[in-house]
Amino acid sequence: MSKEKLNIPDYNTLFTEERYVQQRENKKQFEAPCSDQEKAEALAYSKSAEYMEKNFDRKAVVINPHKACQPLGSVMAALGFEKTLPFVHGSQGCNSYFRSHLSRHFKEPTPAVSSSMTEDAAVFGGMSNMIDGLQNAVALYKPEMVAVCTTCMAEVIGDDLTAFIGNARQKGAIAEDFPVTYANTPSFIGSHVTGYDAMIKSILNQLFDRSGLTAAPGTGEEGEKLNVLLGFEPYTGNFAEIRKILNAFDTKYTILGDHSGNYDSPATGEYEYYYGGTKLADVPKAANALGSLVLQKYTLKKTQEYISGTWKQQVSSLSTPLGVKATDKLLAAISELTGLPVPASLTEERGRVVDAYADSHPYLHGKRVALAGDPDLLLGLIGFCLEVGMEPVHILCSNGDVEFDGKKWKLEVEELLASSPYGSEATVYVGKDLWHLRSLLLNDPVDLAIGSSHVKFAAKDAGVPLVRVGFPIFDRHHMHRNPIIGYQGALNLLTLIVNIVLDQLDNNESGFGDLVR
Numbered sequence: 455m456s457k458e459k460l461n462i463p464d465y466n467t468l469f470t471e472e473r474y475v476q477q478r479e480n481k482k483q484f485e486a487p488c489s490d491q492e493k494a495e496a497l498a499y500s501k502s503a504e505y506m507e508k509n510f511d512r513k514a515v516v517i518n519p520h521k522a523c524q525p526l527g528s529v530m531a532a533l534g535f536e537k538t539l540p541f542v543h544g545s546q547g548c549n550s551y552f553r554s555h556l557s558r559h560f561k562e563p564t565p566a567v568s569s570s571m572t573e574d575a576a577v578f579g580g581m582s583n584m585i586d587g588l589q590n591a592v593a594l595y596k597p598e599m600v601a602v603c604t605t606c607m608a609e610v611i612g613d614d615l616t617a618f619i620g621n622a623r624q625k626g627a628i629a630e631d632f633p634v635t636y637a638n639t640p641s642f643i644g645s646h647v648t649g650y651d652a653m654i655k656s657i658l659n660q661l662f663d664r665s666g667l668t669a670a671p672g673t674g675e676e677g678e679k680l681n682v683l684l685g686f687e688p689y690t691g692n693f694a695e696i697r698k699i700l701n702a703f704d705t706k707y708t709i710l711g712d713h714s715g716n717y718d719s720p721a722t723g724e725y726e727y728y729y730g731g732t733k734l735a736d737v738p739k740a741a742n743a744l745g746s747l748v749l750q751k752y753t754l755k756k757t758q759e760y761i762s763g764t765w766k767q768q769v770s771s772l773s774t775p776l777g778v779k780a781t782d783k784l785l786a787a788i789s790e791l792t793g794l795p796v797p798a799s800l801t802e803e804r805g806r807v808v809d810a811y812a813d814s815h816p817y818l819h820g821k822r823v824a825l826a827g828d829p830d831l832l833l834g835l836i837g838f839c840l841e842v843g844m845e846p847v848h849i850l851c852s853n854g855d856v857e858f859d860g861k862k863w864k865l866e867v868e869e870l871l872a873s874s875p876y877g878s879e880a881t882v883y884v885g886k887d888l889w890h891l892r893s894l895l896l897n898d899p900v901d902l903a904i905g906s907s908h909v910k911f912a913a914k915d916a917g918v919p920l921v922r923v924g925f926p927i928f929d930r931h932h933m934h935r936n937p938i939i940g941y942q943g944a945l946n947l948l949t950l951i952v953n954i955v956l957d958q959l960d961n962n963e964s965g966f967g968d969l970v971r
């Protein structure tokens with residue numbers, strides 16, 4: 455093997471090379487570009503208070519929304535089940551976007567196929583694409599289940615999934631008894647969390663109906679006690695953490711929708727399309743568990759309604775349990791559902807986190823923060839900020855349409871903020887986008903922004919450090935492997951945030967030497 459060092463410049467370096475500089479200069483003659491002075495003036499105006507007012511009056515356009523498409527969430531949901539192939543009924547381009555978006559976050563491949571609808575399917579309907587697609591996908595990738603979701607094109611022309619899948623069976627493209635679950639996921643409403651919910655609900659509902667079982671909570675012969683649903687979960691480490699907690703309780707449980715295997719499979723030299731996931735046979739049996747624990751109550755709205763309505767199960771619903779108080783609530787919920795006491799090992803772990811909070815408090819106390827993210831994550835982050843003494847100032851959730859139940863969420867956020875003196879400075883923005891957040895950061899500055907990689911551009915413009923939490927995180931590696939829920943997660947979040955604050959202090963060191971803090 456050659457020892458010669460490869461020269462692989464990243465694009466920032468590459469595009470400063472003379473040939474690219476020249477190419478850009480040459481293009482200007484066709485573009486009639488603004489002068490440098492005009493650009494500088496427009497940029498300065500876009501940072502002003504006057505512009506912010508106009509920006510917040512904006513009605514007709516959304517700029518950089520902090521959300522993704524419904525079917526993207528459905529693909530993630532499908533990958534939470536054993537040997538299940540996500541099948542996107544719609545155009546190939548949409549599917550490529552979902553796959554690349556998920557793969558850039560998890561740094562793992564995303565196996566998903568599409569029915570590749572093009573112009574003819576848009577005119578005549580996508581039935582033949584669906585039938586051929588199902589036949590080919592089953593023959594090529596040998597799944598044990600296919601989970602079908604839809605893109606905007608299939609929804610706009612009104613393709614009927616029930617009829618199409620039925621016709622595929624009639625024509626022999628797939629066997630009569632081969633499970634194909636399906637959910638309608640139009641992206642012109644809702645977001646990735648709505649699509650996740652739609653697919654999880656469909657999988658539970660349709661596999662249960664096929665089984666012929668009758669739901670009888672608390673009668674599981676094999677000791678099923680508790681169902682756990684994490685929701686649209688961008689942290690594979692959170693699955694490991696919830697398992698650690700449930701194993702400490704020594705209770706039997708079933709995680710319904712576990713994509714952590716697919717997104718954390720080992721490199722063995724052989725690629726496997728399917729890795730891990732909830733066993734298909736465990737889904738109908740989950741109807742006989744004592745109860746269900748939901749860790750993203752706003753995301754899993756329809757799924758909860760199904761479990762409590764059809765399975766008649768007790769459902770304990772929380773938002774993402776970040777921080778000590780939220781983890782206390784999580785443990786109390788597990789204790790109530792199973793009748794088991796909180797294990798001593800977890801109480802001890804809690805004490806260590808409280809100790810760490812006290813150590814870091816001088817550096818976090820009073821720090822003003824901006825938060826952007828999904829509804830349940832935001833509730834968790836706000837609770838965490840308040841308990842470590844940070845002051846949420848701007849709270850922005852793009853997922854604010856009717857589907858998502860934004861009003862109820864906003865009321866809960868405001869109640870949480872009112873429970874602490876650190877919450878008094880906050881304003882909650884539902885349905886606003888990251889271009890609004892940029893105006894806020896520039897005109898009402900904060901010390902830190904917390905959110906996904908998409909928040910980077912607004913934070914950079916405002917000169918605010920970004921703590922990367924949520925989905926997607928493209929521009930840093932392996933953050934999804936570390937849990938952020940539970941006591942361990944609280945410690946991880948604390949470490950992440952306080953060290954960014956300490957970095958800032960070091961960077962702004964004023965000439966009195968480096969204090970060892």
Ligand code: SF4
Pocket residue numbers: 523524525547548551604605606607641642
């Ligand atoms: S918004 Fe609709 S058309 Fe666009 S990528 Fe998402 S599903 Fe496809």
